[in-house]
Amino acid sequence: NREKTYNWFKSFSNSTYSCNVVMDVTKLVMYTKEKKESFFINLLYIVVNAFNSIDEMRMRLVDDKPVLYEDINPAFTVMTQTGDFENVRFKNCKEYRKFYEEAHKRIEKAKREEILDKEDYNPKNCYDEYYITCLPWIEFTQLTHPIPDDKSSQCIPRICWGKYYEDNGKYKMILNITVSHIFVDGYPLSKTFIKIQEMLDNVDKYLK
DSSP, X not given: OOHHHHHHHHTSSOOEEEEEEEEEOHHHHHHHHXXXXXXXXXXXXXXXXXXXXXXXXXXXXXXXXXXXOSOOEEEEEEEOTTSOEEEEEOOOOSSHHHHHHHHHHHHHHHHTOSSOOHHHHSOTTOOSEEEEEXXXXXXXXXXXXXXXXXXXXXXXXXXEEEOOEEETTEEEEEEEEEEETTTOOHHHHHHHHHHHHHHHTTHHHHOO
């Protein structure tokens, strides 16, 4: 029973906290190079489906009440040809190939954008999403996200990963996850990292 914990962290002006973990992405890097596919899309699929396997990551605060969604969708940033960033979102698909094709189509469209789509850039009251971005140019060790005052928005997990790098014959990458303590304690957060790593270690099983 988390009622006391729920109410305690709900009273905070900012209920979020972050954790950075070094992930082993060796098998994903090798798989992606062999298949000549997108590392970003493959990791996006793994992250979204790992998150969706954890109930706490699908909890949201809607009209000041807790709601457990059955499935949560990806919402992520893409750099356009003008150097701006477009927000891309689509309905999640558990089937890997369909997910890959939809993500690829949306990303390529966003890259060609010259004028940002204002209506779709940041829709209000859209809580069934994970906010995802990456910094593929740097190997960061710490990262913070801008967090709004709105409690419902705070309860949407924010995910960012950096550039992968070689370390003693393996490829490593920092993964940052920011969550609200209203719903997500340290244990489910840890389970999420563990699930992501398990999927990264078994790409042949999941990416098919």
